[in-house]
Amino acid sequence: MKFNWGTGIVMAFAMFISFIGYLVIKMNTNEIYQHDLVTEDYYKKELDLQQKIDNAAAAATMDYSIKVKQRVEGLLIGFPENLRDDQIKGSVYMYNPSNKKLDFTTAIKLEGSKMLIPSKHLLEGRWDIEINWEVNQIPYYFKTKLMLQ
The missing domain is CATH 2.60.40.3760 (Immunoglobulin-like)
Incomplete structure (x- = not known):
């Protein structure tokens, strides 16, 4: 496989999207990052x-x-x-x-x-x-x- 600019850009986008997806999932599932700013009722x-x-x-x-x-x-x-x-x-x-x-x-x-x-x-x-x-x-x-x- 030949590595060129197009391949590098696609790999960079894929790694960035994976990183953002990881952060979103971690922030929504981990109890440490509670962000409740309104009351229950x-x-x-x-x-x-x-x-x-x-x-x-x-x-x-x-x-x-x-x-x-x-x-x-x-x-x-x-x-x-x-x-x-x-x-x-x-x-x-x-x-x-x-x-x-x-x-x-x-x-x-x-x-x-x-x-x-x-x-x-x-x-x-x-x-x-x-x-x-x-x-x-x-x-x-x-x-x-x-x-x-």
Whole structure:
């Protein structure tokens, strides 16, 4: 067999296509390369969007602002101080877009209108925080994005 430019180009294309095929198969089958960037029930959660918008608007009209600050001991969430701790009920959902295994939900447990999420539950990186809470059976909603360091 005579080796010339045409044969070399065909062999180079064949090796390149084989290499790309290998990478595609490896990235899709290996558990190390997880790339889940959306939630499991994406469409179901989108249907609840209008309710969340209404609850966030209700919190804005009542001037119920929530403050989120990063501390050494963890994430400090401050609720309105004009409300009693026993009036506020709900949950805090922590969503990590890069790894769904880190997502968690915790019930609101206040100490002096503040709640602390310990730093042992939080890794560095981006987090989306969703707080569904209610006062006297009136629901409110708060959402923010936070970059933890």
